[in-house]
Amino acid sequence: MDALISPDSPELDVQSLSDLAVFAKKLGKAPLQPHRRPMLGSHLTRMKGHGMEMLEVREYQASDDMRHIDWRVSAKTGQTHTRVYAEEREHSRILALDLSSQAYFGTQHTFVSTRMVQLLCLVGWRTKIQNDKVGAYLSFANKDIFLPPKNQASHFNALLTSLSDATQISHRLAQSKATSPWQSLLTRNIRHQQIIICSDKGLLREQDLEELQRLSKYNLIHWISIEDEHLDQLPEGQYRLQDMQGIQTIQITKTSMQSYKENRLIAKQKMNNQLSRIGIPFHYFALHESPVQIARHLMAFGALS
Structure with missing residues (x-):
């Protein structure tokens, strides 16, 4: 399990993602009555x-x-x-990944981007094992990748390749696209899907909320946020970080750390309030948590069967 929480590299190849199939098989059964199963959208699935x-x-x-x-x-x-x-019922699931350049960072274990890819890959494998359809909309760096929900081996291999690409560290230096996965899914008139969104966004604009609300009218959406909680425990001093704007020097003090921690908690609560207002469950996790533990939490709350 340690190798899963702390992989040798934050860059995951297709073989590493393929190995997650074993963990997906061992997740166990979802509870008959989840802790919370929101009844959103219209009839979400066709009869099997x-x-x-x-x-x-x-x-x-x-x-x-x-x-x-x-x-x-x-x-x-x-x-x-x-x-x-x-x-x-025949389930059809879309994995939505929304990464900014800041997601390619982590103080311990691995990067936020890597953990999100691990989790979505687990969900994808779980869906495939249950012989259901799985699709994806991946937005990272300057790339937008859409894979319509299908139940085909070649299609799933393409999904693993795209998820592997999303972990590449070089994307930290790329300019992110302005289009969000939910906006793109909305323009594609996606309906009757369970949509699992993994995003490192810390705050949603009113436009985002309006688009998400429209998307949730005909789909069941779960929002997942994964943050590096050790960021507010960094020792005082100077740090050199590189992003798409180049190398920057940041001065960390006790006061700045305390301010960062308070602002992060406020932002998390606001995000929860924003999503709750439009009926979308908000699931928050720390980077040190195993993707298997996160997947089991999603099962307990009805986001994963």
């Missing part, structure tokens, strides 16, 4: 067929499938009875 779990046996109705008639009970009662099964 009748489920394997039988709920009851009742008198036959004209609309029932004759294949489900329980002949033994019908013979005993003299009335035609049918078996009613639990509905099994």
Whole structure:
């Protein structure tokens, strides 16, 4: 597990992401009644067929499938009875990644960008193992990559390649695009999807909130934020950091650290309030948490089955 939390490099190749399939298989079962399952959007999924779990046996109705008639009970009662099964739904999930240049940083373990990619890859593998459709919209550096939801091996390999590309450190120096994943998904008229958004945005504009609200009308959205909580524990001194604007020198003092910590907590609360206002669950995690632990949390809250 240590190798998963602290990989040798923040840059993950396709093989490293493929190895996450083992962890996805061992996540266990999602609880029957999640801690919180928001009922957002319209009918989100199409029927996959009748489920394997039988709920009851009742008198036959004209609309029932004759294949489900329980002949033994019908013979005993003299009335035609049918078996009613639990509905099994076909899930279709879109993984949305929104990274700025600041996501390619971390004081311990790995980068925020790497942890987000690990998590989305776990969710992707979990979706594939359940034989459901998975798509993605990845926005990082100057790239926008859209993969429509499909259930094909070649399609999933393309997803792993794109997620691997998103971890490359060189993207720290690139100019980010102005288009957000939710804006792009909205223009594509995406509907009836479960959308998992991983973003390092610290604050949402009114335009973002309006677009997210419109997108959530026909989709079920979960927002995931991962932050490096050790940033406010840096020793005092000078630090040299490089981003798309070049190398910068930053002076860290006890006062500046305290101010940063307070501002971060205020921003997190505001983000939570913003998303709650439009009915989107906000999930916050620290960088030192394992992607497996995060995935299990999402299962407990109904964001992952």
